Every structure is written in structure tokens, then in C-alpha cells.
Amino acid sequence: MSEETIKVVVRRREEQGHGVLVLDLASAEGGALPPFEAGAHVDVHLGDGLVRQYSLAGTPADRSVYRLGILKDPKSRGGSVAAHERLREGTEIRIGVPRNHFPLAMDARHTVLVGGGIGITPMIAMAHALSDAGKSFELHYCGRTRAACAFLDELTAGAFADRVHPHFDDGGEAQRLDLGAVLGKADPGAHIYVCGPSGFMDWVIGEARRLGLPEARIHKEYFQVETDSSGGAFDVVARKSGKTVRVEEGQTIVDALAAVGIKIQVSCEQGVCGTCLCNVLEGVPDHRDIFLTDEEKADNDQMLLCCSRAKTETLVLDI
Numbered sequence: 001m002s003e004e005t006i007k008v009v010v011r012r013r014e015e016q017g018h019g020v021l022v023l024d025l026a027s028a029e030g031g032a033l034p035p036f037e038a039g040a041h042v043d044v045h046l047g048d049g050l051v052r053q054y055s056l057a058g059t060p061a062d063r064s065v066y067r068l069g070i071l072k073d074p075k076s077r078g079g080s081v082a083a084h085e086r087l088r089e090g091t092e093i094r095i096g097v098p099r100n101h102f103p104l105a106m107d108a109r110h111t112v113l114v115g116g117g118i119g120i121t122p123m124i125a126m127a128h129a130l131s132d133a134g135k136s137f138e139l140h141y142c143g144r145t146r147a148a149c150a151f152l153d154e155l156t157a158g159a160f161a162d163r164v165h166p167h168f169d170d171g172g173e174a175q176r177l178d179l180g181a182v183l184g185k186a187d188p189g190a191h192i193y194v195c196g197p198s199g200f201m202d203w204v205i206g207e208a209r210r211l212g213l214p215e216a217r218i219h220k221e222y223f224q225v226e227t228d229s230s231g232g233a234f235d236v237v238a239r240k241s242g243k244t245v246r247v248e249e250g251q252t253i254v255d256a257l258a259a260v261g262i263k264i265q266v267s268c269e270q271g272v273c274g275t276c277l278c279n280v281l282e283g284v285p286d287h288r289d290i291f292l293t294d295e296e297k298a299d300n301d302q303m304l305l306c307c308s309r310a311k312t313e314t315l316v317l318d319i
Helices: 079-086 117-132 179-184 198-210 253-258 294-299
Strands: 005-016 020-027 041-047 050-055 066-071 092-096 111-116 137-143 164-168 191-196 218-222 234-238 243-247 277-282 302-304 314-317
Touching (some): 041 066, 066 117, 111 117
Parallel strands (some): 111 137, 137 164, 234 314
Antiparallel strands (some): 005 092, 020 066, 041 050, 277 302
16 A cells, blocks of 8 residues: 555545446645556545555546546445545545556557456546557446446547447347457457456456467456455464464454554455565465465565465564
């Protein structure tokens, strides 16, 4: 999570689709906001210790506002509900400066953007960036129904409307997303980007692999995953703090450390955002996050404490 924050004010609030809060955030002090690249997100401080990450959905060329789309998730752990209830026009909040774990390869010969539901948000910024740069791309927006989808009107009426392809679960077969056809006619050097519910993303990624796209040209950003805390107990040594704690089966490292007075800053609590990233001094982690790359996991010198566990009897952490 970014430690540097800026004060912003909710300039505009609108509810679109089914339970999607669309916000325009402007600098509370006036002037331009810090620059961001397509794919970036910000940490939104919602009060009561709640910090959540939301993708920037506006055009990177416009630094007068940051645009967010926040789905009111029925399985919310407090973040999306707090955003819907607390963020009114005129409300001042603090947010982190933009960070990007989902960068866009601007040198690709062709780009296929696939957003499922609220996963459309980073794709909007990518489409703007590609359009402004005169790049070849197409944007596929998948949703359950047209009425449920936010941002749809502006996407289908905007400057790159001819490259926007909506697909709805309740629509006819002809308008369903056919990845085989899309990737089959795309440039051989095409890159694909996907964001959305984990099951939807797994399908898109699996199809892209089946169709022969190299891993280096398949880009993904999960915003929610199912966590697994199963596994045997192990010990964690917090070297800087001089404390050792037993992490029981079904217990997270974060919770075990909290019990002995060591508070770890967390946000997503699902291994997505990287807020609780920690250096590993000894032992082998059992990586259960989707934040670290496969290469970073193989190094075994860092781990996410909200969801990962241990393959060895003891982990020594730099905390």
C-alpha cells in the first residue's frame, strides 16, 4: 500500500448499472492530480482503518479528476459498503498516489481488452491510452445484462465506440464472446488483458493459453479470490520484534502476530494487493497469493502474510 497520500474531494457521484458507484475525485486543494498510467489503482482510505484498492477508470490524459467504479459487493468485508454509504458529493477523503501492478504494453501491435463486470474499470483507462496513441485495439465488455453494466453508455458513444464490443449472458448467441474467433483474427503479436470475477478470468486465461498465446502476452489482474488457510501449524519468528508465535491451522499469520502485539497493515486480505508483503529471512513460504509473480515466488525471499503459510516448520520474517 502506498504510504504517500493526497486529499481529494468527491466532485461527482453517480450510481450506474446494478450497484455500481461511479465517482469523480478532484484535488481538495485544486490543481492537477499526480499523473497515472493505464492499469493503475489508488488506495482509498474509507475511515475506521478501512483501506481498499480501486482501479482508475478515467483517461490518463485528464489529471483534473480520478474516476472510480465501485461495485457494492454482497460479500463485502466492509470496503464497498462503506464507499457507497460514506462517499457523497463534497466528501473529502485521503487516497494513495497511483500505483500500477497491471501495466499496459504500448508497443504491442494489437491489444485485446476483456473486462468482466466491474473488471471493466482498468480496461477503460487502457482503451483511452491506446486510442490517444493511435494504437490498434479492441475492447470486449462482458456482463450478465445490459442493465447491470456501468460505463456502457459512455463507452458505446465515445471516441472509440467502434472498438467496443458488449457481450451479455442473457443476450443471443451471436453476441457472446468467442475468444477463438477474436484471437484467431488478431495480429499474431497481440496481447490480451483481462480483469473480472476469478471464474471468468480463469476461463479467459485458459482459452488464451489453449489458443497458443505465450504467457508473456497474457496479462491479468484479479480483484477478488477465494483464500485457503488450511494446512498444519508452524512457527513464525519476528526477528526485529524479538517474538516467536505459533500459527495454528486455519489461522493467518497476520492474526497470529496480532495476538502477540505485532500489527501488520493489511487491505485486501486475499493476497491481491501486496499491502502485507514481508521479507523472508529463513524458511520456505507456502505462497497462496496472486500478487507475486512465479519468479518472485520461486525466490522465496518475500511473502504475503494475509494468506500464505509455510512449507517448513519455522519461518523467520524481517519484522
